[in-house]
Amino acid sequence: MRSTMDDSGPLLTMDDLTVNLQVAGAQHTVLEHVSFELRPGEARGLVGESGSGKSLTLRAMLGLLPPNATVVSGLMEFDGQAFDLSQRSKSARRQLERVRGAGISMIFQEPSVALNPVIPVGEQIVDAVMRRDRMRRAEARDYAIHLMRLVGIHDAEHTVDAYAFELSGGLKQRVMIAAAVAGRPKLILCDEPTTALDVTVQQQILSLFTHLRDELGAGVLYVTHDLAVVAQLCDSVTVLYSGNVMEASSDLRAVFEKPAHPYTEALLRSTPDVDRIGRRLYSIPGSAPALGDRPPGCPFAPRCEYREDDCEHERVPDTSPIDGREVHCLHPVRQDASSVRLAKESR
Ligand SMILES: Nc1ncnc2c1ncn2[C@@H]1O[C@H](COP(=O)(O)OP(=O)(O)OP(=O)(O)O)[C@@H](O)[C@H]1O
Ligand code: SF4
Ligand SMILES: [Mg+2]
Numbered sequence: 323m324r325s326t327m328d329d330s331g332p333l334l335t336m337d338d339l340t341v342n343l344q345v346a347g348a349q350h351t352v353l354e355h356v357s358f359e360l361r362p363g364e365a366r367g368l369v370g371e372s373g374s375g376k377s378l379t380l381r382a383m384l385g386l387l388p389p390n391a392t393v394v395s396g397l398m399e400f401d402g403q404a405f406d407l408s409q410r411s412k413s414a415r416r417q418l419e420r421v422r423g424a425g426i427s428m429i430f431q432e433p434s435v436a437l438n439p440v441i442p443v444g445e446q447i448v449d450a451v452m453r454r455d456r457m458r459r460a461e462a463r464d465y466a467i468h469l470m471r472l473v474g475i476h477d478a479e480h481t482v483d484a485y486a487f488e489l490s491g492g493l494k495q496r497v498m499i500a501a502a503v504a505g506r507p508k509l510i511l512c513d514e515p516t517t518a519l520d521v522t523v524q525q526q527i528l529s530l531f532t533h534l535r536d537e538l539g540a541g542v543l544y545v546t547h548d549l550a551v552v553a554q555l556c557d558s559v560t561v562l563y564s565g566n567v568m569e570a571s572s573d574l575r576a577v578f579e580k581p582a583h584p585y586t587e588a589l590l591r592s593t594p595d596v597d598r599i600g601r602r603l604y605s606i607p608g609s610a611p612a613l614g615d616r617p618p619g620c621p622f623a624p625r626c627e628y629r630e631d632d633c634e635h636e637r638v639p640d641t642s643p644i645d646g647r648e649v650h651c652l653h654p655v656r657q658d659a660s661s662v663r664l665a666k667e668s669r
Contacts, residue, residue, distance in 0.1 A: 332399075333541045334360040334509055339396035339407065341375075341382055341565075343613065350613045352378055352391075353565040355640060360558075362508065365535060365542040367552030367574075369589070370562035373610050376545040379562070380511045382407055384428060385418035401425055401508055424454065427502040428511040432518055433494040437486040443497045444470070444482030450504035469500040472537070473530055492523035496530070503534060509541045516551070528554055549593040553578060561586050564610055564621035566638075572646040580657050582649040584628040620652065628653050 341353040353375045360366050368376050381387050383398060385407075396407035405417060422428075430436045438446060447466035451457065457465065463482065470478035473496040486494055495515060502510055512531075516524040532555060535542060544555055552559055552574070559577055560570040569583035581587040591604035608625040617623055623633045630653055638650045 330362060332359040333362045333364075333401060334543075335397075335399045336379075336383070337397040337399075339379065339382055339398075340394040341378060341387065341396070342392045342394055343388075344390045344392070345613060348614060349392075351394075351565065351616075352613065353382070356396075356562070356565070356567055358560045358567070358570060360509070360541045360543060362541055363535065363539045364558060365531075365544055365556045367549075367556035367559045368543060368545045368562060369547065369549060369552055369559060371547055371589075371606075371610055373564075374562040375565040376547075376562060377513055378565075380428065380513055380543065380545060383511065384422050384426065385415055386422075424505055425507055426509045426511060427505060427507040428513065429495075429498050429502045429515045431514040433491070433498040434486060436498055437494060437501075439486050441485075442483050443486055443489065443494075444484075447482075447497065447501045447504050450501045454505040466500070466504065469504055470497070472534075473497075473500045473503075474526065475500070491519050492526070495519060495523075495527060499527070499530065499534070503538060503540070506538070507540055509543065512542060512544045514546055517546075531555055549578075549589055561589065564616060566621055566650065567648065568622065568650055570643070570648040576647065580655075582647065582654045582657060583651050584626045584653075584655060585622045587655050588625075588627075628655065 336359070337357050339353055339356040340351065342349045343352050356375070356379060358366065368379060370376055378387065378391070382393055382396060387393070393408045398405040398407055400421060403421070406414065437443060444463065444466050447469060448459065448462045451462040451465050452459070455462070467478045467482055470481060475481050475493060475496050481489070481493065489497065498515070516527050519527065528551065531542070534540070544552070546552060556574055558572040559574050561568045561583065563585050568585045569577065569581065571577045577586060578590065581590055588604065588606045592606055594603055606625055611617060611621060611624070617634065619635045620626070620633045620638050623629050626633065633652055636652060638652055641648055641650055
């Protein structure tokens, strides 16, 4: 982990993002009071199992939610500009459109979806460059080739004229990253950009991210289900479960060494690469609640080893961050124990 963070105010704050989805005639809450912030140059991991609401969080930030979604609340401040995400007026939508691709860009899990199949990939980077900078097309093309080299495309002079279908998954993802950084964004949203790639290419792309962060100083919000990726890339972490923040901290190391939320602890125990203190690999029992099946109390209660009677019916109150750490739990993992298992046994 190498940080290029500065100490000025936050680049981004998200406050109280709550989103409902209409499914089969009923409204279901999929994101509830989600809040986080990011300083310039900071990389924050947004982590959680499948269905926890990671992609919807990113989409809400860019006004790209599916049509059956309603933003109930959510105040976003980015680079000094305030956005009320619950506003659906034309002017509010235009305000978000302006920031999309200029100040904030997004890298998707599946580059084929984001790249236009009938336009050479280089043209798509050129378009992104020209949206931001007044340049002649030939100059923008040279700059696109420079960016393609920066993301590790060695044969950039030829690849610039290729179509997406002619490229491997790893090359397409690199093109996506070049297009995403072409407009010199202050914030890059990444939605599991390496999951569709094989392990070696994944590693290359992760190293590339570290390099680009240093080079561009952009903030990164990195969505993944993999804590090992967060350990490699991020400075801070927000752990989501069933659309709720479970634990969040600006001190990633503290969370990895002593998770305070039982869900974070369980995720760490089930992640081989970050299982640094000799814990046996673990599989979290059961599965996350389906939409509309959320328990009345803590959403993690049916799967939690630390559960007590009150967890099943008491709503977990919102907590204010203490020393940069937020923990939404009625019975957090004790921080004075020498290991996670001892913490449980000595209770
Ligand atoms: N358009 C939609 N209609 C109905 N349900 C949806 C829709 N989009 C998302 N969901 C549901 O909302 C929840 C959160 O979805 P989201 O895509 O944000 O999860 P995620 O954390 O990104 O998961 P994954 O790791 O699998 O990508 C899931 O239960 C998902 O099935
Ligand atoms: S509130 Fe209770 S059930 Fe939920 S994570 Fe904490 S201990 Fe477990
Ligand atoms: Mg997703």
